[in-house]
Amino acid sequence: MLDQLHVIEKEATEKIQACQDLKTLNDLRVLYLGKKGPIQEVMKKMKELDKEERAKVGQVSNQVKQEITKLIESKKEVLEQKAIEDQIASETIDISLPAYQLPTGTIHPLSRVIEELEDLFIGMGYDIAEGPEVEEDYYNFELLNVPKGHPARDMQDTFYIDENNLLRSQTSPVQARVMLKAKGEGPIKIICPGKTYRRDDDDATHSHQFMQIEGLVVDRHITMGDLKGTLELFARKMFGQKRQIRFRPSYFPFTEPSVEVDISCHNCDGKGCAMCKHTGWIEALGAGMVNPHVLEMCGFDPQEYQGFAFGIGVERVAMLKYGIDNIRSFYTDDLRFLEQFTRKDDE
Ligand code: DAH
Numbered sequence: 001m002l003d004q005l006h007v008i009e010k011e012a013t014e015k016i017q018a019c020q021d022l023k024t025l026n027d028l029r030v031l032y033l034g035k036k037g038p039i040q041e042v043m044k045k046m047k048e049l050d051k052e053e054r055a056k057v058g059q060v061s062n063q064v065k066q067e068i069t070k071l072i073e074s075k076k077e078v079l080e081q082k083a084i085e086d087q088i089a090s091e092t093i094d095i096s097l098p099a100y101q102l103p104t105g106t107i108h109p110l111s112r113v114i115e116e117l118e119d120l121f122i123g124m125g126y127d128i129a130e131g132p133e134v135e136e137d138y139y140n141f142e143l144l145n146v147p148k149g150h151p152a153r154d155m156q157d158t159f160y161i162d163e164n165n166l167l168r169s170q171t172s173p174v175q176a177r178v179m180l181k182a183k184g185e186g187p188i189k190i191i192c193p194g195k196t197y198r199r200d201d202d203d204a205t206h207s208h209q210f211m212q213i214e215g216l217v218v219d220r221h222i223t224m225g226d227l228k229g230t231l232e233l234f235a236r237k238m239f240g241q242k243r244q245i246r247f248r249p250s251y252f253p254f255t256e257p258s259v260e261v262d263i264s265c266h267n268c269d270g271k272g273c274a275m276c277k278h279t280g281w282i283e284a285l286g287a288g289m290v291n292p293h294v295l296e297m298c299g300f301d302p303q304e305y306q307g308f309a310f311g312i313g314v315e316r317v318a319m320l321k322y323g324i325d326n327i328r329s330f331y332t333d334d335l336r337f338l339e340q341f342t343r344k345d346d347e
Contacts, residue, residue: 137160
């Protein structure tokens, strides 16, 4: 029996030493030290021995058990340490690998034009105003001097929702809303960027939905000189410091006098090119002095107050500035187009 125990010890020692992983080591522990293990088998047979031999075998089997336990414990430490080292080795970072590129978005060219103009006008003390896109006929037309049946309604093909409601065909109704809210007390200095809608067939220069930036200033002693100076700053901010502007007489029902504003061509410096149709000037926006009748309808005394207003087509400005020849490019969400307007341009 003692020989048997020594064989068991030898065999267990060899197996423990050869063992390479914690799972196998645990299996060996269960095998040799568990209730059904070979040492236990030997011990079961001890009762057949006489007293002296029994004591001896009992002592040796305990020693063998302790020896195996010790071996397993120290092997376990070695294997655990090795497992940690393996994990560290497999998780080291290879700093020579190329970095993962995080895709960054770009600012939409229309948003960029709006942001630049908001910056300019906020810097001159203007507030940003807002109004609803589903608008009442009353604000979109009537308060702007275009009563029902007036021929000037033909200037804008409008989406009517019902007799009194429509999708606003211009941002000008915000002028009326802001003036009414001010209850006859100036000064007012606002711009209003926003979406507008017209029943136009879409083509390279028309879109049924587009964007405008409305401007309105109402105060005492406001002249057309103020309007001209303001729009000159606009032209230079968007198209370069050398730009000149000129006014041509025009007609809008809510301004009197009304003007069409041209900007000297930024493409040829006014010399004449295809972009300016060889005139040196580019038609840019509509503007004028607020019609006294509109001031009155919106609660201001035209004897005391004057105002100027302008309406900028955001798509038109963006198309001229970036040389875009199709208005639909703004609305088709084509990444090949949008990615050209990188944030780098902002720097
Ligand atoms: N609302 C006009 C349009 O959509 C543009 C415009 C012209 C606005 C003259 C103005 C203005 O405020 O004074 O055609």
